[in-house]
Amino acid sequence: MAEPSVLTRHIESYVDTTRSLNEQAASLDSIISLVKNGLVTIEKLVREMDMYLTTTDHVIRARGILLLAELLTNLSLKPLDNVTIHSLIDFFADRLVDWRTLRGALVGCLALLRRKSDAGMVPATDAKAVALSYVKNLQVQSLGQHDRKLCFELLECLLVTYPNEVASLLCFELLECLLVTYPNEVASLLCFELLECLLVTYPNEVASLGEDIIYSVCESVDGEKDPHCLMLVFHIIPALVGLFPNPSGSLASFPRDLFEVLGCYFPIHFTHHKVEDVDVKRDDLSRALMIAFSSTPLLEPFVIPLLLEKLSSSLSSAKIDSLKYLSYCSIKYGADRMARHAGILWSSIKNAISTSLKEPTESFYSESIDGLGFQENEVVSEALVLLETVVMQNNNLLLSMIVDDEDISTVFNTMTSYGRYKDIPLQGKQRLHVVGRILYITTKTSIASCNRVLETFFRPLVDILQLSIRSSSRDWFLNFGALYLCMELLAACRDLVIYSRELASNSIPAHETFCCILQSFCVSLIDALCSILETTANEGADDVDIYLRVRSLQILATFPEDLLAISDNVFKNILTTLMSIIFKDFNQKFLWKLALKALVHIGSFVSRYESEKAQSYNSIVVEKMVSWVSVDNCTLPFPLKLEAVSEIGASGRNHMLNIVQGLEGAIFSYVSDFYVHGNVSSAEVAIQLLQFYSEKVIPWIHETEGLEEILLRFATNIWDHVESWISCNVEVQEKGLLDAIMMAMKLTVGSCSEEIQYIILQKAYTVLSSNTSLLLKKSSLTSIPVQLEESQLIQHVDNISHRDELVLSLFASVIIAVRPRTEIPNMKEILYLFLTTLLRGHVPSAQALGSMINKFDTKAKSTEISRESTLEDAMDIIFKTKSWFFRDNEVLQRNGNGMGLKDLCLGLMNNIQLQVHAIVGLAWIGKGLLLRGHEKVKDVIMTLLECLMPDSSTRAAKLKQDSFENILEQDFHPSVRRSAADAFHILMSDSGVCLNKIFHAIIRPLYKQHLFSVVMPLLQSLLKNFDPSFSRSMLYRASVHIIADAPLIVVVSEAKKLISLLLEGLSILSEDILDKDQLYSLLLVLSAILTDKKGEEAVIENAHSVINCLIGLIAYPHMMLVRETTIQCLVAMSKLPHTRIYPMRTKVLQAMSKALDDPKRAVRQEAVRCQQAWSVLWGVNCMSIDYRRAFIFTRMIELPAEYTRFISCL
Amino acid sequence: MTLGLINANPVVHAKKERVARTEDPHGDDAVDPLEIYDILFEFFLSVLSEESITVDDKLGRILITFTPTIQHCSMATVIGLCLRVKLKHCFPPHYKVDIKVSPGSHANEESVNKQLNDKERVAAALENPNLRQLVDECLYSSEL
The missing domain is CATH 1.25.10.10 (Leucine-rich Repeat Variant)
Known part of the structure; x- marks a missing residue:
């Protein structure tokens, strides 16, 4: 047991108001730890404190009670027995009467009421006693703010924990509180929350309070302005109303009061927006x-x-x-x-x-x-x-109002006075529009209103239209207003019909009044519209007129057949009219687009609903379009043809299937025309068609289920045709066409399943093996390491014949696009094939090799014999296969070892061309490895880096046991080093032609970060340690490729280390026009660093060199985007601390004055911004006053000029 | 002394609907009135219109005719000065800029024109710190 005196001392120190706050807090802590550790029981403590709790000295009593209360607050987890809790809560509830000690009493009540059941809770009866004492004793409005807050917390605690006992008791208390609190106070929010909670959870108890509660709520809400509180109020009122469901009951006398409370909101x-209100x-x-x-x-x-x-x-x-x-x-x-x-x-x-x-906007467009x-x-x-x-609610009443409306009838009466859209005054158009919208909405609501509106309004419209039709028998003319309203009514009828069909519960019988009305007159309207549309293009009609005519026709053509029977001939007439617009009037863009859109709508309608019309549509629209594509005999420009075809195809599956078939025929006939007859113009058309096929058709087939057969057919067809293409030895080369065919092939294969890919692969292999001499005889492939017998004339590395190239490229395309699980037949032969051809400079072969390596199944099961080799075997083939080189049948190697791919890269063959090809090939293979995260990629990178290093030739020579005499101490040829540097671009960039998601590459996440973090330190140390005499530009070039393609976040985090490298790279890249895209992407990296907080620090340190570098780029002649971005970067630089950039200011401003004269507007605009940013920072007043001017200035004051008057005003 | 409001009830002008310029990615963009209007309109909406700007890109001449809102507008010269300063910032120095009030729109038309196009006077005016500050405020207050 602790010394009583210690306890007493602590108590005294807390109660003593002269002690400092720290001392008081320390003594409270000591007492708490005493009780917590069981050295003092609560009972003993209370006895010890007896005097302090009951003394007549108000101050000491208040402190004493507060001490006990604080103690209990801190001991909320200490288990207490029921007797202790009862006596304590009894004590605190009782003390609520004593306003001088109120703080302590409130804190104590709260502490006890908040206890959880596992540590001993206040029993319900005691809670009710607290509530009673609260209601009886507390005058919340007279308390200080902190005490008020405590009161509300107590209320909340009571209501939440003991709702049953205190609900009805405290309801009024809450309402009263609301009357005394001030707007926006947390307390009043709390009260409303509690009130809502009460109403929702204990409706019966509250309802039993009767009218009084309604009255009190109304009163308490009055004038509330806090949005949070109002939100609650608006919830409370419906809940309150819900308590009194009987409309003639107690609520009946209060609607006015309720409305007065609510109506004012x-x-x-x-009125003013505060930050804290944002959540409401x-x-x-x-x-x-x-x-x-x-x-x-x-x-x-x-x-x-x-x-x-x-x-x-x-x-x-x-x-x-x-x-x-x-x-x-x-x-x-x-x-x-x-x-x-x-x-x-x-x-x-x-x-x-x-x-x-x-007002209508100038650019009217129907969309x-x-x-x-x-x-x-x-x-x-x-x-x-x-x-x-x-x-909908009062159908008859409203309909008769609309029917009898004077404004509407005025519109009808004045309609005849204006024929065309442009004749109608603005106000008239507006009225027409209003009436149109009203009639549309009204008609659409129900069948009854549809009948009524059509009965009343359709007849007059028909009269106006027929009247005008009759008046000029040759020259068709439709009254604009009448046609417009007709169209709105027709559209409404159609929407109503289609909507009620979708509901399916009530299909509309064909003998409904409105159907009969429409039927009686639609044919003549269609005739009129068709014949007027034929002349529309020539008459120079207004856009709105055109829109109206086409749309009316479209609506009439898409009316459900059972309600509005249009004969087949009439339907054909509509289609023919629209088709002739597509065919002839392509110069009228708006009309053409609308007609096409109408045809698309009609197409999707017929393919969904009707079969007979679908046939007409097919023969008139779809087949005709297909014939346009395949035979080039019409004036319609080719891009428009393709647009029309693709839009029509999108209108229905059958249409698309027809079009696809026609398109394929066209593609093959054009491509054959080129390869067989050497017709160059056919190649251009074929390229467009193939691009269209790749961009539009293949994705569509891919998305539509069950159409893989088409892809298979297309791919096999190509392979079938290839034989005929290469049999005619037309030696005209067309790179664009080959690329287009390859891309189409890749996308086709890529969209197929494994099984179909396998079929295509086999087909391709058959064609390849029977048509070229490229494949090596099986007998020449021995086990690894194998000596690749290869006769290859190094002097003509590019000598793959055109026919071989075509077959090979297509085969490579297939390999590039297959899925990882698709089995590749004759794997070894294919590997050798690509290895051979890549050394001859055939890039697709290298890409195919990379793709194969990338997709190899690492877990090739040993049981699966059909898989010829594992990844390791393939790697062995690629890296360990030795090549033999012959020239005029003479072996070029002195020793008999032959050379692997790596040796070739390192120039052991001493043939620049061959070395470049080997490096490019290695880069693509490396990319395949990198994407899948294979270890071996490190070797590839090391080889590439070696090529970049100085004296690489010498080292290469030393690698060979017997060196060539003609190798001097020198670096590799620049083109070799350049391709080694550019290999890093291949490794890092996202390629569109292979090794991407579309072609099913295995891509490990974060591979770019990985490469970045591995290679950058190497490159940086190389750059640092090398002899300055050695030209490091290629090392910079390699680094730049890595930086430009790496994810920004990585580069920015390394900004400090990279910035000087980056600047060097910018100046190197700016030297060659071919590097402009790379320069731009690097510049974007710099601008990203500039705008990043972290990056900014790095820039501040190098501010001068950054600005100098940027100034150098301002005049970059080859790309506008570079100049624009450069200036934007300079604007960003102006935000840096002035002390760092001030010295550069004049230089920047001088450069800007040149940029102001840039030939491109966008650059000039940026230059203006930049100039402002740099000059405004320190005030524009940068001119120096010279005396002569000062003299003139003084003279000027004497002038009766506005200046002087103005200056005197200042 | 404070400057009273000369135009106490200014008419607030809406921005005119712009005619879209066709973008040509290849050819060079010559300076045209629209570009100058773009630069100036946010400050001088009411006194300028696209028609009041003429440009000769080859000779590097720009002529701007503005219309003060009131006949005796004492701000006319200040407005002209602002126009000049603004254009000086936006075009290379070899452009010659002429600024005039449109004929008949100002009481002291001739003297205003003279002041605005006299190099020395303009330079001198800009060296007056008060005037300079006013011009700067006029030009940059909306930008910063």
Whole structure:
């Protein structure tokens, strides 16, 4: 047991108000540790403190009670027995009466009430006693802020932990609290939260409180402005209303009060935005208020007039809200109540739509705009939603209003006076648009309204149209307004029909009134439209006129057949008309696009719904288009043809299948024409067709299931044709065509499954083996290490014949695109083949080799004999196979060892061309290894680096036991070193032609980071340690490739080390025009570093050299983007600390004055920005005053000029 | 002394709908009135229009005719000065810039024109710290 005196001393030190806060806290801690360690029990402590808890000295008593309370707060986990808890809570509840010691009592109550059941909780009866004492004794409003907060916390704690006992007791207390708290206080938020919780969880208890609770809630809400609280209020009100479901019950006397509370918040509008309010959005609040408004129909007499009144507000958000609320409340209040407001609602809607329309934009385009090209804002769309709601609700009432509406009938009456779109005045257009939209929405709502609207309005329209048709028998002319309204009605009917079909519950019978009306007149309208469209292109009609005519035709053609029977001939007429526009009027872009779009719509419609029309469509549209592609005899430009074909193909699976077939035929006939007859113009067409096939058709087939057969057919077809292509020895070379065929082949193979790829592979292999001499005899392949008997004339490394190249390239394409699991037949032979051809400079072979290496299954099972070799075997073949070299049948090697790929790279053969080919090949193989994360890639990198090093030839010579005499002490030839440097670009960059995701490469994540982190240190140390006399530009070049292609985040984090290297690289790359793309990507890296926080530090240190380098690039002549980005970088530099960059300022400004004269506008604009950024920083006043000017200035003041007047004003 | 508002009820002008320039990736972009208007319009919307700017890119001459909002606008010279300074920053020094008020739009048309196109006076005006500050504020306040 501790010395009592120690305990007493601590207690005294805490109670003594003269002690410092630290001392008090220390003594509290000591007491806590005493109790925690069991040295003092609570009981003993209370006895010890007896005097302090009961003394008449208010200060000491307050401190004493607070001590006990704080102690309990800190001991919340110490288990206490029930008796102790009971006596303690009894004590604290009792002390709530004593306002002088209130703080301690509150803290104590809270500490005890918050205890968890495992450490002993306050029993429910005691909690209720606390609540009672609280209600009886506490006058929250008179307390200080901290105490008030404690009170609310206590309330919360009670309500959360003991809701059953205290719910009804505390409800009013809460409401009272709300009356005394101030807006925006945390406390009032808490109260509302609790109130909501009570209402939701204990509705019965609260409901039993009756009218009083409604009254109190209303009172407590009054004037609340805090958005968080309001959010709760808007939730509380519907919950409260829900408690009294009987409309004639206790709620009946309160709607006015409720409305007074709520109504003042509409429309929700934040007057000032504070940061902390961001989490409550205006829209959320507005939505909550809307639900509160609609919570009871009793509010209708108050709410609806308010909303209608706010419709005329100048605040557009208020208008939108009003319309939204009206739609929502209409549904909630019910048809009967809303019928009273129907008249005023109708006129308000009409008004809202017509006043909110904006002028039509100049660039009218049908994509986004309905009707007459008026921009519809949110007000209009909400008004239309409301219209739909109210028409649905009170169908007859609203319909008769619309039918009898004077504004609408005026529009009908004045329609005949204007024939064309451009004749109608703006106001007239606007009215027409409004009527069109209203009729569309109304018609669409239900069958009944559709019948009614068509009965009333269609006949007059037909009259106007037929009248104008008849008036000029030759020259067709359709009244614009009438046609427009007709189209809106037709569109509405069609949408209604299609919508109710989708519902499937109520299909519309064909004898409905509106169907009969449409039927009686559609044929003549179609005729009129077709014949007017034939002349549209020549008459120079307005865009809107054109749009209307094409769209009307499209709607008529896409009407469900059972409701509007259009004979096959009429349908064909429509298609022919549109097709003739596509064929002839391609100069009228807008008309052409619209016609194509209409055809696409019709196409997708017929392929979905009808079969008979589908045939007509197929023969008139699809087949014709296909014939256009395959026979080049029409004036329609080729790109437009392809566009039309692709759009039409997208309209239905069958259409696409037809088109694909036609396209394939066309491709083969054009390619054959080139290879067989040497027709160069055919090659151009073929390239376009192949590109189209690759870009549009293959992805489509890939996405559509079950069409792999087509891909197989296409690939086999190519291989079938190849034999005929190479049999005619046309020696015209067309690189573009070969590339296009290869890409098509790759994509085709890449989109197939393993089985089909295997079939294609076999086919390809057969063609390859029977048509070229490239493949080596099986007998010449012996076990590893093998001596590759190869007769190859080194002087003509590029001497693969064109026929061989075609076959080989296509074969390589197949290999590049196959999936990893696809079995490759005759693996060894193929490896040897590619190895041989890559040394002859055939890059696709190298890529194929890289792909093979990349996709090799590492876990090739030993049982699987069909897999000829494992990855290791393949690597052995590639790296250990020795080549023999002959010249005029004479062996060139002196010793009999032959050379491997690596030796060739290192120039042991002393043939530059061969060495370059070997390096390129090694790079692609290395890329395959790198992507899959294979160890061997390190060897490849080391070989490449070796090529870059100085004196590499000498070392290469030393490697050989017997060196050639003619090798001097020298570096490799520049072109060799350059290709070794560029090999790093191959390794790092994403290739579009092979080893990517589309062609199923195995790609390890973060491989670029990996290479970066392995190679960069090597390169940096090489750069640092080398003899300065040695030209290091190729080392820089290699580094630059790695930096430019590495992920930015890695480069930026290493910025400090890289920046000087990067600058050096920029100046090296700027020397050769061929490097412009690489230069640009490197510049982008620099700009990324400049804009990054970390990178900035690195730049600050090297500010001068960075700026100097950038200034050098400002005049870069070959690429505008480089100049633009350079100047942007300089702008970014101007943000650096002034002390670092100030000395460079003049230089930059001088450079900018030159850049201001750049031939490109974008550069000039950047230069202006840059100039400003650099000159404004230190004030523009950089001119020095000389005396002569000062003299003039003084003279000028004497002049009666505006200057002087102005200066005197200052 | 403070400067009172000369134009107490300014008309707020909307930005005119722009005619899209066709981008040509290959050829050079000659300086055209639109480009100058682009540079100037954010400051001098009401006094300028695209039609009031003429450019001869070959000779390197720019002529700007602006219309002060009020006949006796004492700001006319300051506006002209601002235009000149702004253009000086945006075009290489070999461009010759002429700035004029449009005929009949200002009471002291001739003297304003004279001041605005006299090199020495412009230089001198810009060396007056107060005037300089005003011009800078006018030009850069909206940018910084």
